[in-house]
Amino acid sequence: MSASQQDLYPDKLWVETPLIRxxxxxxxxxxxxxxxxxxxQPTQSFKYRGITHYAQHALRTYGPxxxxxxxxxxxxGIAAASAAKILKLxxxxxxxxGVSQSxxxxxxxxxxxxxxxxxxxxQARQAAQKAVDxxxxxxxVPGYDDPLLWEGHASLVYEVQQQLPAGTKPDAIFCSFxxxxxxxxxxxxxxxxxxxxxxxxxxxxxxxNCFYQSLSMNDGPFVGDVASRPIPxxxxxxxxxxxxxxxxxxxxxxxxxxxxGASSPSAAVVxxxxxxxxxxxxxxxxxxxxxxxxxxxxxxxKMLVELACSATIAPAYKRNVFDKLVPxxxxxxxxxxxxxxxxKVSLDDMEEWRRTVAADIATGGEWEVAYNGETxxxxxxx
Amino acid sequence: xxxLNQEETLYHEKLWLETPLIRxxxxxxxxxxxxxxxxxxxQPAQSFKYRGISHFAQHAKRTHGPxxxxxxxxxxNAGLAAACAANVLKVRxxxxxxxxxxxSTIDFLRxxxxxxxxxxxxxxEALQGARKAVEAEANxxxxxxYDDPVVWEGHASMVYEIKRQLPEGTKPDAIFCSVxxxxxxxxxxxxxxxxxxxxxxxxxxxxxxxNCFYQSLSLNDGPFAGDVASRPVPxxxxPExxxxxxxxxxxxxxxxxxxxxxGASSPSAVVVxxxxxxxGGVxxxxxxxxxxxxxxxxxxxxxKTLVELACSATIAPAYKPSLFSKLVPESRSNKPATVVLIVCGGFKISLDNxxxxxxxxxxxLAEGGDWEVAYNGELxxxxxAE
Numbered sequence: 001m002s003a004s005q006q007d008l009y010p011d012k013l014w015v016e017t018p019l020i021r022x023x024x025x026x027x028x029x030x031x032x033x034x035x036x037x038x039x040x041q042p043t044q045s046f047k048y049r050g051i052t053h054y055a056q057h058a059l060r061t062y063g064p065x066x067x068x069x070x071x072x073x074x075x076x077g078i079a080a081a082s083a084a085k086i087l088k089l090x091x092x093x094x095x096x097x098g099v100s101q102s103x104x105x106x107x108x109x110x111x112x113x114x115x116x117x118x119x120x121x122x123q124a125r126q127a128a129q130k131a132v133d134x135x136x137x138x139x140x141v142p143g144y145d146d147p148l149l150w151e152g153h154a155s156l157v158y159e160v161q162q163q164l165p166a167g168t169k170p171d172a173i174f175c176s177f178x179x180x181x182x183x184x185x186x187x188x189x190x191x192x193x194x195x196x197x198x199x200x201x202x203x204x205x206x207x208x209n210c211f212y213q214s215l216s217m218n219d220g221p222f223v224g225d226v227a228s229r230p231i232p233x234x235x236x237x238x239x240x241x242x243x244x245x246x247x248x249x250x251x252x253x254x255x256x257x258x259x260x261g262a263s264s265p266s267a268a269v270v271x272x273x274x275x276x277x278x279x280x281x282x283x284x285x286x287x288x289x290x291x292x293x294x295x296x297x298x299x300x301x302k303m304l305v306e307l308a309c310s311a312t313i314a315p316a317y318k319r320n321v322f323d324k325l326v327p328x329x330x331x332x333x334x335x336x337x338x339x340x341x342x343x344k345v346s347l348d349d350m351e352e353w354r355r356t357v358a359a360d361i362a363t364g365g366e367w368e369v370a371y372n373g374e375t376x377x378x379x380x381x382x
Numbered sequence: 383x384x385x386l387n388q389e390e391t392l393y394h395e396k397l398w399l400e401t402p403l404i405r406x407x408x409x410x411x412x413x414x415x416x417x418x419x420x421x422x423x424x425q426p427a428q429s430f431k432y433r434g435i436s437h438f439a440q441h442a443k444r445t446h447g448p449x450x451x452x453x454x455x456x457x458x459n460a461g462l463a464a465a466c467a468a469n470v471l472k473v474r475x476x477x478x479x480x481x482x483x484x485x486s487t488i489d490f491l492r493x494x495x496x497x498x499x500x501x502x503x504x505x506x507e508a509l510q511g512a513r514k515a516v517e518a519e520a521n522x523x524x525x526x527x528y529d530d531p532v533v534w535e536g537h538a539s540m541v542y543e544i545k546r547q548l549p550e551g552t553k554p555d556a557i558f559c560s561v562x563x564x565x566x567x568x569x570x571x572x573x574x575x576x577x578x579x580x581x582x583x584x585x586x587x588x589x590x591x592x593n594c595f596y597q598s599l600s601l602n603d604g605p606f607a608g609d610v611a612s613r614p615v616p617x618x619x620x621p622e623x624x625x626x627x628x629x630x631x632x633x634x635x636x637x638x639x640x641x642x643x644x645g646a647s648s649p650s651a652v653v654v655x656x657x658x659x660x661x662g663g664v665x666x667x668x669x670x671x672x673x674x675x676x677x678x679x680x681x682x683x684x685x686k687t688l689v690e691l692a693c694s695a696t697i698a699p700a701y702k703p704s705l706f707s708k709l710v711p712e713s714r715s716n717k718p719a720t721v722v723l724i725v726c727g728g729f730k731i732s733l734d735n736x737x738x739x740x741x742x743x744x745x746x747l748a749e750g751g752d753w754e755v756a757y758n759g760e761l762x763x764x765x766x767a768e
Contacts, residue, residue: 018399018424023466027493039686040402040421082407102683109411298733302423304686347682347740350733 009155013052013086014041017156019163019336024300025316031326032334033316034170036160038341039303043110045341046153046182047079051141053152055083058139064088070141071128073099073121074259074344080141081112094128096120103344121261144181145266153185154192160336161193170198171333172281172326176312176340177202177211179262180269186338187272197277201325203311207255209284211265211273212370213248220274221281222373229373240267245274256287259308259342281325284370288360289314289378291353296382298350306342307353313337318378321369385577389542392535397436397470398425401540403547403722408684409700415710415719417700418554420544422727423687426470427463427494429727430537430566435460435525436467437536442523443471451476454525455512457483457505458643459728464525465496478512480504490729505645528565529650537569538576544722545577554582555712555719556665560696560726561586561595563646564653570724571656581661585709587695591639593668595649595657596756597632604658605665606759613759624651629658640671643692643728665709668756672746673698673764675739680768682736690728697723705755705764 017037025033038046058066067090070080077093084091091112095104097119107114117127132138142149164170173190177183183202190198204212216222216229217237231237234251249264273280290307293314298304305313315321316337326333366377401421409417422430442450451474454464461477468475476497479488483500491498501511516522526533548554557574561567567586574582588596600606600613601621615621618635633648657664674691677698682688689697699706700723706713713719752763 015402015404018402020399020424021426023426023490023493037424040404040424042404042407044686106407109407295733298688302428302688302729302731304682304688343686345686347679347733347736351737354733 008158009053011056012155013056013083014049014152014155016159017041019160022301029316029319029322031332034164034334034336035301036156036336036338038156038339039305039309041341043075043078043082044343045075045079046156046338047075048082049155050149050152050181050185051076051079052083052086054141054146054148055080055087055089057148059087059089062137062139065137066090067092067135067138068141069128069132069138070094071121071125072143073124074103075342076141076143077112078103078106078110078343081107081110085111092131094124094131096124100344102346106343144179144184144262145268149181150184150188153182154189156338157186157189157193157195161195164334164336168334169195170336171329172199172201173336173338174201174203174312174315175338176260176308177204177265178208178260178308179264180211180266182338182340183211184266184269184272187269187276190278191276195278199278199281199326200273200276201281201283201315202273203283203285203315204260205255205257205287205290205307205311206284206368206370207287208253208257208260208262209370210248210250210262211270212282212284213250214246214265214270215273215280215282216373217246217248218270218274221279224373238264243267243271245270255307257290257307257311259306259344260311282372283315283325285311285314286367288357288380289318289367289369292357293317294345295350295354295357304345304347304350305339306345309340309342312339317382321378324371324376385542385545388576389539393539395440396539397440397467398433398536398539400543401425403544406685409697413700413703413706413713415713415721418544418548418720418722419685420540420722420724421687422540423689423693423725425727427459427466428729429459429463430540430724431459431463432466433539434533434536434565434569435463436470438525438530438532439464439467439471439473441532443473446521446523448473449521450474451519451522452525453512453516453522454478454527455505455509456527457508458487458730460525460527461496462487462490462494462729465491465494469495476515478508478515480508487730528563528568528646529652533565534568534572537566538573540724541570541573541577541579545579548720548722552720553579554722556583556585556710557722557724558585558587558696558699559724560644560692561588561649562592562644562692563648564595564650566724566726567595568650568653568656571653571660574662575660579662583662583665583710583712584657584660585665585667585699586657587699588644588666588668589639589641589671589674589691589695590668590754590756591671592637592641592644592646593756594632594634594646595654596666596668597634598630598649598654599657599664599666600759601630601632602654602658605663608759622648627651627655629655639691641674641691641695643690643730644695666758667699667709669695669698670753672743672766673753673755676743677701678731678739679736679743687725688731688733688736689725690731693726693728696726701768702764705762708762709757
């Protein structure tokens with residue numbers, strides 16, 4: 001039996017988002033496909049859950065003078081700014097150069113101070129760290145690697161359990177994986193509601209797949225054994241003794257799904273994924289496949305989502321991929337796609353993706369999909 | 383009976399969703415108001431129509447039994463709502479469409495299990511086909527598009543939700559909605575009356591090329607400037623006096639707007655009467671298609687949601703601060719106003735449409751000048767550029 005959400009999160013700032021059944025995907029897959037619409041959080045992404053939770057904890061622990069500092073070129077920064085505004089706390093967001101004006105405007109609308117420093121995220125992160133070190137009232141809001149974040153994100157699982165038809169247990173939950181904050185929250189939430197055995201499908205892109213690469217470095221669901229699985233050029237393996245796992249550090253991220261952009265995942269989340277009863281089904285897809293999914297989703301559901309988000313939906317638009325990830329059991333499966341949301345998508349992006357996908361389809365061939373150490377292909381056209 | 387009890391009693395078997403009411407940071411900061419969006423885009427069938435139509439369908443099943451055959455003539459959202467409701471209730475549904483309705487609409491209807499009959503070249507011909515079918519079959523019932531109290535009762539549910547969802551004790555300074563035939567407006571007015579909001583101003587939005595409600599108000603004593611006799615009846619419009627409701631309604635010969643989901647050549651006479659009677663009055667406005675198109679584009683960038691023109695018409699005034707302050711003078715006071723925009727939804731919008739709108743708006747802006755907005759019998763202008 002699941003605990004009452006009201007008791008666990010009495011002062012929550014996030015909203016219970018709709019879980020809607022997609023008639024399009026359900027009929028396409030002969031499944032019951034539900035979409036958890038984190039796009040509808042106040043700052044348009046799931047980050048609002050964990051980050052407001054963290055901010056409230058910071059307020060309780062350090063008092064109303066606490067200064068929230070975060071390095072983020074996107075959704076985490078917006079969430080932190082919004083949380084700080086509601087809780088009447090000071091907030092400074094460190095951004096690298098090149099962040100879009102609409103994102104900066106959004107953070108300003110939420111009352112945050114903005115500092116633009118450095119050309120890459122890591123440099124903005126360093127500047128943020130310096131600011132935290134120099135200010136006794138400052139705390140760094142973590143991006144994805146913190147139990148408080150996971151506790152906040154986990155709330156979405158409680159909601160899903162209440163929102164599905166009574167007594168329904170999903171045959172799989174799909175989510176995107178950047179640094180692992182969302183996946184960590186889903187794993188923690190599943191455990192709490194008795195769903196530790198529910199399969200979790202994590203989706204990344206080929207050019208931003210630190211989690212997939214990390215799983216590859218450990219004994220786990222990947223085929224073969226660790227020794228036989230090569231480490232890609234540019235990746236270093238780092239043993240994390242605290243959690244007893246090896247994590248990958250990627251030298252560069254080449255994907256256009258920039259909101260996934262973590263060069264290494266949370267070691268704790270890698271550990272949780274390897275230990276959970278329902279396991280993890282780690283998938284990597286091409287940017288173009290994510291773009292096509294974003295375009296299809298916009299036509300079907302009238303919503304614009306970032307590539308980091310459409311990556312979650314992409315397998316559902318490809319029958320052969322879906323059938324491998326959720327093998328048929330004879331009964332109609334129920335799957336939940338967690339639409340993580342994100343503000344960083346525009347109509348111009350959609351136009352660019354349309355052109356990119358069309359050009360890619362014109363080159364012929366199929367798209368490669370990596371799944372737990374094996375690769376297969378899926379047709380580019382519908 | 384308390385409002386909560388009333389809501390429970392009326393809607394305890396409801397098929398529709400309680401949709402989110404979200405505060406728009408983008409529009410709120412633009413207007414220095416608290417602007418809330420009621421996102422009925424998220425209903426099954428993707429529009430508010432699911433409320434009233436599923437309510438009607440349930441009522442029909444209760445009254446006529448499980449063999450009831452629901453029939454509707456619609457090229458769009460009403461048809462889809464009927465199909466979805468019939469699917470859930472496991473009753474038969476046939477949608478009559480005129481030729482020319484696009485394949486994706488037909489596919490969507492079929493996915494929901496409806497039978498589709500394509501008849502006639504215009505909506506009116508499809509409607510005649512539907513009526514004939516209803517007359518010929520004992521089990522068949524026509525689902526009304528907008529002119530029915532049961533449909534309004536279903537739509538009214540959104541007002542109960544809004545009251546609960548706004549910060550405790552908040553009464554809106556205005557509610558904005560689009561008007562096609564008046565079903566949505568009828569539901570909102572009934573809902574407002576039920577929850578003690580009869581005095582809340584209602585701003586109804588149409589387009590110049592599809593404004594049967596505005597023209598109807600003009601034909602009656604009411605909020606319009608001047609008197610009826612001094613207000614000219616546009617060419618192509620035929621006034622018709624409805625004695626039962628003591629109100630004159632306009633019948634428009636043609637509809638020229640691209641906001642085709644508004645497409646009613648005459649409004650519900652009852653809804654016109656309700657609008658004239660209510661305490662909070664009605665502020666009826668008409669905007670150009672281009673202004674609605676610009677709002678579609680802005681809303682897509684701000685809220686990552688695609689809406690039809692018939693829907694963006696509601697949001698368009700909120701993207702024009704000086705026009706907005708004329709429509710909602712309450713917003714000029716020291717205390718920030720609270721405004722609710724009903725985002726009615728609709729599935730007839732595509733990325734191709736948005737590209738087309740972008741081109742049209744750019745060309746229109748290049749011509750210079752301002753956009754004309756009609757408001758309760760007077761003409762205002764608003765700047766085209768942001």
